[in-house]
Amino acid sequence: MSPHDQHCVNCITSNCKFAECVIRKCNHCHIPTHLCKLEEHITEVCRRAPLKCPNAVYGCPSVLSREKVALHLRNCPANTVVCSRDRCRKLNIKESKLQLKHMGRKKEFLKIDEADDLDIQLASFDQNLITDSYNSSRTKRVKQRDPVHPAHPLIPLRLMPFDATTTSLNSDDSSEDEMREKREKMKKSRMVFANCYMCQIDPSVQHLHTLGNGADIEKLKKRRRTPQVLDKFHEKMNLKVSIAVENAPESTLKSENIREIKKGGTLYTLKCLKTVKRSEYGAHCLSQHTQTIDQMNEIVLRCPNWTNGCDFSSSRVQPKTGKLRFQSSSATFSHLPEVESRVGILPDKRTFENLPLWVYETLTLYLPSSSLYNLSLTSRKLRDMVFIGCRSSCYVEPVWRSEKPGSWIQKGFIWKISSTEKPPLLEWRVPIELSMHISSCPYFDPVTYEKPAVPVFPNSLESAIWNEFADKLSERLVRAELAAMID
Structure with missing residues (x-):
């Protein structure tokens, strides 16, 4: 040295x-x-010293001093999380699966009306996602299955590069392939040696077996099944999936799928897959899952006769002010507060598109990310202004491009706004309206008995019980006196 x-x-x-x-x-x-x-x-x-953000490779353009890096990472635009929460939907009847396939081929989707209840809007949105998945080819759907979801892959379907069969139009119906597979299995099960274990191992072995009884065995296997009937509520709303949301954990999801497959149905799993900033992930889970979808039965409390077609609904949980609404454009729940609408003329003929930049920067202090997201969808000019003036509420993510199957390269970065917001304050209330409605529900079908009622017990039952009790007690006392005299 x-x-x-x-x-x-x-x-x-x-x-x-x-x-x-x-x-x-x-x-x-x-x-x-x-x-x-x-x-x-x-x-x-x-x-x-000036330093690039550690997430610069993920698109963050910030350059700041080293002592401010830890504070910056809390709200870094490239520090994002993809929500992995899911929900499940069951088919109402077995024939609904074939109907969804036909709707997917014809691209028939349900209209989501804001006047409907939240559970109906969410069920219609989920059914549209399932219908859109059936617009893809069967080959693409089968490739995306996994052991947890053996009947239908996760929804929405993943984008597959160089997939020449992205649509099921001008191709065979996927139900025909399923029927073909069932016919092959049925043909194998009806073979004369199908039920013999020794013949399956060694067909040349000579032994006694139930030769020619395959048809009888198949008759014994058949079970009488009651025909499935769609209830009036789902039929009126044209819903093929259940309005109730199933929250099955992943540990039991596979067994639930197998059970639904044996019954002839399918358990559809829909992933959230929303990209949010890490600092907003807690608020996203509360506002979009825990306090909305997970307790939808409390937010929309239906009449017990809803399966007969009753549309009445009440609520046990609701925001203290305003109301909850479902935005189908972003697939999110948002809180609409109660405010006084004041319509006035802006000075100097200003519109919402030509306001100063500081106005948009001030909006970020009051508007949630979901409102800014909807504002950016209004027009191209407003989108540019929102991304310039509301940069603190935006996040950046890389854009990938596929060159060949299994090979992806980074094309660039894109700025987005997360469609989430903080959960509103909820309050629990007693659904008095539901109690008053049940007494006068037009769909109530009471059970009436034409024959007069017959008493099950006679009128002298009480006296007979007391007499029998007294007799047994006196008999016990006499036996005790005799036993004492003998001793």
């Missing part, structure tokens, strides 16, 4: 007079150090 290196490694004096390596101050933090250590100090140690 040279004398210069030996000195600079051990020197800690701020006013060192070593001639071969002079002392210089850092231009950022003004700490004196040897000239040979200055570059390393700026790149590794200096607290005020």
Whole structure:
């Protein structure tokens, strides 16, 4: 080691007079150090040196001092999380699966009306997603199955590069393939040696078996099934899936799928897959899942006669002010507060599109991300203004492009706004309206008995019980006296 290196490694004096390596101050933090250590100090140690965000490779353009990196990462636009919460839907009847396939081929979707209850809007939205998945080819759907979802893949379907069969139009119906597979299985099960274990292992073995009884065995296997009838409520709403949301954990999801498959149905699993900033993930889970979908039965409390067609609904849980609404454009629940609408003329003929930039920056302090997201969908000019003036509420994510099957390259970055907001304050209330409605519900079907009621017990039952009890008690006393006399 040279004398210069030996000195600079051990020197800690701020006013060192070593001639071969002079002392210089850092231009950022003004700490004196040897000239040979200055570059390393700026790149590794200096607290005020400019530094790119650690998420720069993921699209964050921020350049800030090293001491502010930890504070910046809490609200970094590239620090995002993809929500993995899911919900499940069951078919109402077995024939609904074939109907959904035909609707997918014809691209028939339900209209989501804001005047309907939240559970109907959410069920209609989920059915549209399922219908759209059947617009894809059977080959694409089968490739995306997994052991947890053996009948139908996760919804929405994943984008597959170079998939030439992205639509099921001008192709065979996928139900025909399923029927073909069932016929092949039935043909194998009806073979004369299908029920013999020894013949399956060694067909040349000579032994006694139930030759020719395959048809009888098939008759014994047939079970009488009651015909499935769609209730009037789902029939009136044209819903093929159940209005009730199933929240099955992943540990039991596979068994639930197998059970539904044996019954002739399918359990559809729909993923959230919303990209939100990490700082907003807690608010997203509360507002979009825990306090909305998970307790939908409390938010929309229906009449017990709803399966007969009754549309009455009440609520046990509701916001303290305003109401909840479902936005189908972003597939999110948002809170609509109660405010006084004041329509006035802006000065100087200003419209909402040509306001100063500071107005949009002020909006970020009051409007949630979901409202900013809907504002950005209004027009191209408003979208540009929102992304410029409301940058603190935006996030960035990479855009990928496929060159060949299994190979992806990063094309660039894109700025987006997360469609989430903080959950509103909820309050629990007693559904008095439901109690008053049940007494006069027009769909109530009471059970009437034409024959007069016959008493099950005679009128003298009480006296007969007391007499029998007294007889047994006197008999026990007599036996006790006799036993005492004998002793």
